Amino acid sequence: MSSIIIDDLYKIIIDRIDKKPAGSYTVEIVNKGKAYVARKVGEESVEVIVASLSEGRERFISEVADLLYHLLVLMAIEGVTPEDIYKELERRRK
Numbered sequence: 301m302s303s304i305i306i307d308d309l310y311k312i313i314i315d316r317i318d319k320k321p322a323g324s325y326t327v328e329i330v331n332k333g334k335a336y337v338a339r340k341v342g343e344e345s346v347e348v349i350v351a352s353l354s355e356g357r358e359r360f361i362s363e364v365a366d367l368l369y370h371l372l373v374l375m376a377i378e379g380v381t382p383e384d385i386y387k388e389l390e391r392r393r394k
Contacts, residue, residue, distance in 0.1 A: 306382050309369065313376050326373060334377050340370045 316326040329337055344367040351360040375381070 303382065303386065306368070306372070310372050310376065310382050313372055317376060329370075329373060330377065334374070337370065337374045337377060341367065341374050344370050 313326055316324045317330055320327045329340060344363065348360065348363045348367050351363040355363075372382075375385075
């Protein structure tokens with residue numbers, strides 16, 4: 301797996317925000333506002349920590365995936381792309 305899946309998921313999130321399909325969880329949480337999505341990122345962060353400490357590898361992987369999804373939604377709301385993050389990480393690597 302590579303960054304391609306992150307880029308693809310981000311594109312799907314942007315598409316859902318733009319087209320607002322009925323029944324979309326992405327649309328549901330975005331409609332609740334940035335503060336709500338930011339809180340979801342916080343909640344998922346805590347769940348990652350708990351899974352890491354006491355719930356095993358598979359649960360940890362699942363929670364990290366949830367965190368990444370919610371973080372990508374928050375990034376979309378902020379107008380920040382995965383490419384922006386890749387560039388920052390590259391800058392820090394030097």
